[in-house]
Amino acid sequence: xxxxxxxxxxxxxxxxxxxxxxxxxxxxxxxxxxxxxxxxxxxxxxxxxxxxxxxxxxxxxxxxxxxxxxxxxxxxxxxxxxxxxxxxxxxxxxxxxxxxxxxxxxxxxxxxxxxxxxxxxxxxxxxxxxxxxxxxxxxxxxxxxxxxxxxxxxxxxxxxxxxxxxxxxxxxxxxxxxxxxxxxxxxxxxxxxxxxxxxxxxxxxxxxxxxxxxxxxxxxxxxxxxxxxxxxxxxxxxxxxxxxxxxxxxxxxxxxxxxxxxxxxxxxxxxxxxxxxxxxxxxxxxxxxxxxxxxxxxxxxxxxxxxxxxxxxxxxxxxxxxxxxxxxxxxxxxxxxxxxxxxxxxxxxxxxxxxxxxxxxxxxxxxxxxxxxxxxxxxxxxxxxxxxxxxxxxxxxxxxxxxxxxxxxxxxxxxxxxxxxxxxxxxxxxxxxxxxxxxxxxxxxxxxxxxxxxxxxxxxxxxxxxxxxxxxxxxxxxxxxxxxxxxxxxxxxxxxxxxxxxxxxxxxxxxxxxxxxxxxxxxxxxxxxxxxxxxxxxxxxxxxxxxxxxxxxxxxxxxxxxxxxxxxxxxxxxxxxxxxxxxxxxxxxxxxxxxxxxxxxxxx
Numbered sequence: 001x002x003x004x005x006x007x008x009x010x011x012x013x014x015x016x017x018x019x020x021x022x023x024x025x026x027x028x029x030x031x032x033x034x035x036x037x038x039x040x041x042x043x044x045x046x047x048x049x050x051x052x053x054x055x056x057x058x059x060x061x062x063x064x065x066x067x068x069x070x071x072x073x074x075x076x077x078x079x080x081x082x083x084x085x086x087x088x089x090x091x092x093x094x095x096x097x098x099x100x101x102x103x104x105x106x107x108x109x110x111x112x113x114x115x116x117x118x119x120x121x122x123x124x125x126x127x128x129x130x131x132x133x134x135x136x137x138x139x140x141x142x143x144x145x146x147x148x149x150x151x152x153x154x155x156x157x158x159x160x161x162x163x164x165x166x167x168x169x170x171x172x173x174x175x176x177x178x179x180x181x182x183x184x185x186x187x188x189x190x191x192x193x194x195x196x197x198x199x200x201x202x203x204x205x206x207x208x209x210x211x212x213x214x215x216x217x218x219x220x221x222x223x224x225x226x227x228x229x230x231x232x233x234x235x236x237x238x239x240x241x242x243x244x245x246x247x248x249x250x251x252x253x254x255x256x257x258x259x260x261x262x263x264x265x266x267x268x269x270x271x272x273x274x275x276x277x278x279x280x281x282x283x284x285x286x287x288x289x290x291x292x293x294x295x296x297x298x299x300x301x302x303x304x305x306x307x308x309x310x311x312x313x314x315x316x317x318x319x320x321x322x323x324x325x326x327x328x329x330x331x332x333x334x335x336x337x338x339x340x341x342x343x344x345x346x347x348x349x350x351x352x353x354x355x356x357x358x359x360x361x362x363x364x365x366x367x368x369x370x371x372x373x374x375x376x377x378x379x380x381x382x383x384x385x386x387x388x389x390x391x392x393x394x395x396x397x398x399x400x401x402x403x404x405x406x407x408x409x410x411x412x413x414x415x416x417x418x419x420x421x422x423x424x425x426x427x428x429x430x431x432x433x434x435x436x437x438x439x440x441x442x443x444x445x446x447x448x449x450x451x452x453x454x455x456x457x458x459x460x461x462x463x464x465x466x467x468x469x470x471x472x473x474x475x476x477x478x479x480x481x482x483x484x485x486x487x488x489x490x491x492x493x494x495x496x497x498x499x500x501x502x503x504x505x506x507x508x509x510x511x512x513x514x515x516x517x518x519x520x521x522x523x524x525x526x527x528x529x530x531x532x533x534x535x536x537x538x539x540x541x542x543x544x545x546x547x548x549x550x551x552x553x554x555x556x557x558x559x560x561x562x563x564x565x566x567x568x569x570x571x572x573x574x575x576x577x578x579x580x581x582x583x584x585x586x587x588x589x590x591x592x593x594x595x596x597x598x599x600x601x602x603x604x
Contacts, residue, residue, distance in 0.1 A: 086113030315474025
């Protein structure tokens with residue numbers, strides 16, 4: 001093992017009350033790929049800032065190998081001191097660095113270098129910041145949520161680029177696919193302490209669960225020991241006084257250990273308020289078109305959304321994903337074509353930009369609308385404090401202004417507001433932004449078990465694979481193509497990613513990696529996602545129903561006099577037969593694929 005380039009030892013830091021970091025250790029050697037994971041608020045970003053030399057800890061030692069070049073990417077880069085993006089990127093270069101790298105990386109990331117930082121979107125600022133840290137070819141890269149605000153083509157480009165870097169990496173990200181592809185070491189920051197596993201993120205969740213089970217067992221043994229000692233104190237035969245004093249002191253020490261133990265944070269408890277069931281047809285769009293000036297957003301799109309569908313919408317930033325959703329839901333009128341909404345629709349939506357949040361509100365006011373101190377969820381009235389706690393907010397945060405919330409807290413708040421409204425159609429625009437992995441698990445379960453219909457815009461490939469059963473993907477120039485299955489299925493059917501780069505023909509699972517990336521170590525056996533389990537249970541019934549429909553249509557079309565009696569009905573039945581046969585083929589293929597995956601997991 002080569003000596004570490006970066007070594008943090010016994011790092012301690014306290015903000016206000018409870019310690020944020022207690023005896024934290026972090027070691028990074030040449031070429032190591034470390035992912036730093038933990039709950040929102042656990043101190044990951046603070047630890048990375050300490051490693052970058054931007055925060056002074058209360059105690060401990062920070063060592064960086066002399067001469068090592070360290071570059072740090074913050075969650076919110078500040079470019080305000082520079083006239084252009086090129087000037088910002090060049091400011092990170094040393095005397096011996098290649099100036100051409102700055103322009104090359106900006107070009108690769110879709111920027112010219114002449115942009116004014118004041119006019120940049122969040123995604124453009126993130127791209128410029130990535131060029132800033134990559135251009136010097138550093139020895140250590142400290143990256144805090146590098147995929148935030150990036151679209152899928154940019155994420156896949158960055159993933160490939162980092163896979164080819166010689167630099168040691170320390171990554172914080174909520175993107176499972178990104179972490180799985182790049183990490184070789186996992187450091188889990190939990191309740192102020194770090195735990196290290198010499199394996200990538202693919203094995204993290206099973207390892208974490210095992211540690212938590214061992215901790216729970218140890219706490220149970222401690223509780224039993226305390227009970228035994230307390231029983232001895234009350235009823236035991238009096239021995240020598242000195243021995244009694246020792247046992248009293250030991251009991252006091254055991255009680256202190258139990259008092260000081262910090263329990264693991266629980267999971268959020270999300271539940272969507274259900275409205276009455278919608279009609280079988282939710283949305284039918286025919287010949288849809290929309291343009292803004294010369295820019296074509298949608299061209300000749302026809303699509304049908306049925307009750308229970310989970311549709312993922314993907315495409316580069318600026319391709320019009322949000323505009324497409326607004327067209328499909330009737331919030332925006334098309335230039336041509338028609339949109340027919342089904343009966344009894346009750347829609348609840350989550351806004352990516354959080355525009356509906358007044359920064360002057362408190363957390364309680366945002367959930368109650370400023371009216372009283374109760375929230376109605378699923379027809380039941382609940383105190384706002386209890387509802388806050390379901391989403392991992394503490395009672396003390398009730399009067400916290402929204403401007404003081406972190407990105408993850410604002411994300412949970414928006415979900416809490418959206419899910420409180422009764423719905424049978426959920427429209428989620430980037431719901432995974434800023435959420436930690438544990439909350440993502442809960443959101444995945446909610447979407448997987450939601451009884452209504454879901455339309456989802458996301459750049460999270462793993463989340464898409466786990467929850468959607470169809471993908472609408474941008475193909476450029478206003479063209480949108482529908483694919484059966486999740487994001488990986490879409491790649492397999494296209495044979496190329498969203499940027500047009502050829503992909504491997506083999507279908508990657510949620511733990512897959514992009515073409516050109518080095519192979520990851522053998523991952524721990526993955527579990528079927530909620531959507532996959534649901535599909536395995538429901539597809540056989542759907543296949544049977546489609547088979548019955550096909551037989552009925554074939555029998556009807558077999559009537560020699562049918563066409564002469566009613567040519568229009570004959571044409572409709574012929575089209576319905578072709579559609580049913582196509583759906584049956586897709587359903588059978590999907591069921592076979594999932595059954596093979598289930599057998600592979602069971603036998604793994």
